[in-house]
Amino acid sequence: MAIHSEIDSVDLNILSQLVLDASIPYTEIAKNIGVSGGTIHVRMKKMMDLGIVKGSHLDINYTRLGYDITAFLGIYLDKSEFYDKAVDDLRKIPEVVNVHYTTGNFSMFVKIICRDTQHLREVLHDKIQKVYGIQRTETSISLEESINRTLELGH
Numbered sequence: 001m002a003i004h005s006e007i008d009s010v011d012l013n014i015l016s017q018l019v020l021d022a023s024i025p026y027t028e029i030a031k032n033i034g035v036s037g038g039t040i041h042v043r044m045k046k047m048m049d050l051g052i053v054k055g056s057h058l059d060i061n062y063t064r065l066g067y068d069i070t071a072f073l074g075i076y077l078d079k080s081e082f083y084d085k086a087v088d089d090l091r092k093i094p095e096v097v098n099v100h101y102t103t104g105n106f107s108m109f110v111k112i113i114c115r116d117t118q119h120l121r122e123v124l125h126d127k128i129q130k131v132y133g134i135q136r137t138e139t140s141i142s143l144e145e146s147i148n149r150t151l152e153l154g155h
Helices: 009-020 026-033 037-049 080-091 117-130
Strands: 069-077 096-101 108-114 134-141
Touching (some): 080 096, 108 117
């Protein structure tokens, strides 16, 4: 479904400002781009209805809260037909923050956040390895996140 034809430069400008700071007031966005505050509300509702904007979230520094391990798991499924059930089971594991269905060596690529290596071992051994359909996993621990950004729109 080609939604991009329903989006114009005003919409892209609104999104560009919000991805830099999701807490910016609509009135300030309106002032910055020369439209009314009501226009921003109408445009945001349209983009939510189209599924372009799916909400907002806080960017939390988990390390400051005692979560020192970010790990990525390459997951091999016994059969690709187990994907939906595996995702349902992974969704129930709070440490799993991101799941992708992938091509290549892995069936799935998963990001998890844990307090420490003991917690990581517990999540892997006691939770993820018990998910139905998972044959095996390969774990990589992140040493540093150097870039975490949204896509610049309009480029």
